[in-house]
Amino acid sequence: METILSPTMQEATNVFISNLLASEAFIRYHQSQTLLDHDSKAQALLNQLSQAQTDLRKKQAESSLSKDEIDSLRALQTQARENDVIQGYADAQQDVIKFLREINEEINQLLGIDFASFTKHSGCC
Amino acid sequence: MNDQVNEDIEIASSSIVKQSARDFAAAIAETPQFKAFEQAAYAFRNDQAAQQAMQALQQKQQSLRPLMQLNALNNIQREELLELQSAFTSQPVVQEYFSAQVELTTLCQALGDELSGAIGLNYAAACVASCCG
Numbered sequence: 001m002e003t004i005l006s007p008t009m010q011e012a013t014n015v016f017i018s019n020l021l022a023s024e025a026f027i028r029y030h031q032s033q034t035l036l037d038h039d040s041k042a043q044a045l046l047n048q049l050s051q052a053q054t055d056l057r058k059k060q061a062e063s064s065l066s067k068d069e070i071d072s073l074r075a076l077q078t079q080a081r082e083n084d085v086i087q088g089y090a091d092a093q094q095d096v097i098k099f100l101r102e103i104n105e106e107i108n109q110l111l112g113i114d115f116a117s118f119t120k121h122s123g124c125c
Numbered sequence: 126m127n128d129q130v131n132e133d134i135e136i137a138s139s140s141i142v143k144q145s146a147r148d149f150a151a152a153i154a155e156t157p158q159f160k161a162f163e164q165a166a167y168a169f170r171n172d173q174a175a176q177q178a179m180q181a182l183q184q185k186q187q188s189l190r191p192l193m194q195l196n197a198l199n200n201i202q203r204e205e206l207l208e209l210q211s212a213f214t215s216q217p218v219v220q221e222y223f224s225a226q227v228e229l230t231t232l233c234q235a236l237g238d239e240l241s242g243a244i245g246l247n248y249a250a251a252c253v254a255s256c257c258g
Contacts (some may be wrong), residue, residue: 026244099139106147
């Protein structure tokens with residue numbers, strides 16, 4: 001069942017969202033996300049890395065993992081770390097999470113509860 | 126390049142965002158769900174019978190924890206635990222507290238969903254340490 005918010009609650013939510021989106025951390029995060037989405041080289045590298053991780057987990061479960069395969073995955077991880085667009089996105093994401101936690105702390109202090117925990121839907125992760 | 130783009134965008138300072146977060150929290154504090162939760166939590170904290178029932182349950186859980194982790198409780202121990210759980214959860218103030226908690230959680234989940242959808246990040250996952258590491 002959908003929860004109906006009072007006009008006051010909805011207004012406070014809208015202002016809070018607008019200000020969050022206009023913060024430096026979020027602007028940089030969304031810019032870095034757009035750059036990443038439009039960078040075909042970075043996308044190809046991330047797809048390769050994701051595929052290699054899936055293959056590695058599968059081979060690990062089958063106990064058929066070779067040293068060459070581990071080396072190949074490490075090389076891809078290094079390439080991803082050295083890619084400016086991917087690294088820029090990862091840094092911006094870390095910054096925005098740090099900022100969001102600071103903001104959540106403001107809410108917690110006023111309410112005396114951990115607001116983010118109350119927003120969680122049941123089940124792990 | 127980013128800095129060039131930022132020149133055209135009005136940036137909200139950290140203090141403005143924090144103020145709007147406090148206004149958002151103040152609006153939550155005024156909701157019937159939050160007021161009911163605070164009232165139920167106060168009643169629960171000040172109800173002697175409920176506090177005693179909770180302590181008895183916690184002490185038993187603590188003493189049986191190693192066996193519970195090994196799933197090695199015998200029938201008597203399991204029954205003792207169930208009786209203490211029932212004695213705790215049947216307290217009217219405990220039921221009211223749980224019910225108020227469910228109502229507040231439903232409201233916070235709706236707010237969290239709205240925030241997550243707008244900011245493009247899962248609010249709870251970003252702010253709460255994950256159980257999956």
